[in-house]
Amino acid sequence: WGDPRAGGDSTAVQDRLRCVQEVQATDCAFAAILADGSVVAWGNRGDGGHSSTVQDQLVDVQQIQSARSAFAAIRADGCVVAWGNPLWGGCCAAVQDQLINVKQVQATRNAFAAILSDGSVVAWGDEQYGGDTSAVQHQLRSVQQVQASDGAFAAILADGSIVTWGDPHRGGDSTAVQ
Numbered sequence: 137w138g139d140p141r142a143g144g145d146s147t148a149v150q151d152r153l154r155c156v157q158e159v160q161a162t163d164c165a166f167a168a169i170l171a172d173g174s175v176v177a178w179g180n181r182g183d184g185g186h187s188s189t190v191q192d193q194l195v196d197v198q199q200i201q202s203a204r205s206a207f208a209a210i211r212a213d214g215c216v217v218a219w220g221n222p223l224w225g226g227c228c229a230a231v232q233d234q235l236i237n238v239k240q241v242q243a244t245r246n247a248f249a250a251i252l253s254d255g256s257v258v259a260w261g262d263e264q265y266g267g268d269t270s271a272v273q274h275q276l277r278s279v280q281q282v283q284a285s286d287g288a289f290a291a292i293l294a295d296g297s298i299v300t301w302g303d304p305h306r307g308g309d310s311t312a313v314q
Contacts, residue, residue: 143179160202184220193217203243225261242284266302
């Protein structure tokens with residue numbers, strides 16, 4: 137139910153929505169993980185409602201995270217598949233070779249950040265919203281957890297300290313409280 141342009145009409149995929157394990161939403165689309173690890177998406181194409189370009193990669197999916205207009209899925213092999221608006225995280229091609237052994241993915245409004253098994257972080261999407269870690273990359277070691285606001289990320293390191301990046305007006309600059 138709801139606006140069909142915003143994912144409110146799942147008629148086209150209704151027959152595939154069986155044994156759903158998890159559902160995530162962008163502003164105008166939905167993505168469901170099925171029991172067999174496949175994914176079904178519907179809604180606005182520009183907001184991740186069509187996963188046809190990556191459908192063959194959406195196997196053994198364990199988790200999906202959503203930003204405003206894109207999805208990122210973690211597979212059982214630790215790889216990430218992203219789709220949706222390429223400017224806002226729907227394309228991770230620039231960092232795809234780094235997205236291995238991913239443990240967790242978080243999302244701001246327009247970017248994603250992934251914690252790798254070695255405790256490092258890889259980000260992609262809109263740089264203003266945290267898609268660029270270059271200013272803090274040297275600090276992102278032994279990361280235990282990442283949380284996100286609308287436009288910034290905060291990483292908790294093994295020593296209990298925090299590293300932030302993204303829009304300084306949305307929490308990306310924590311120097312005043314360090």
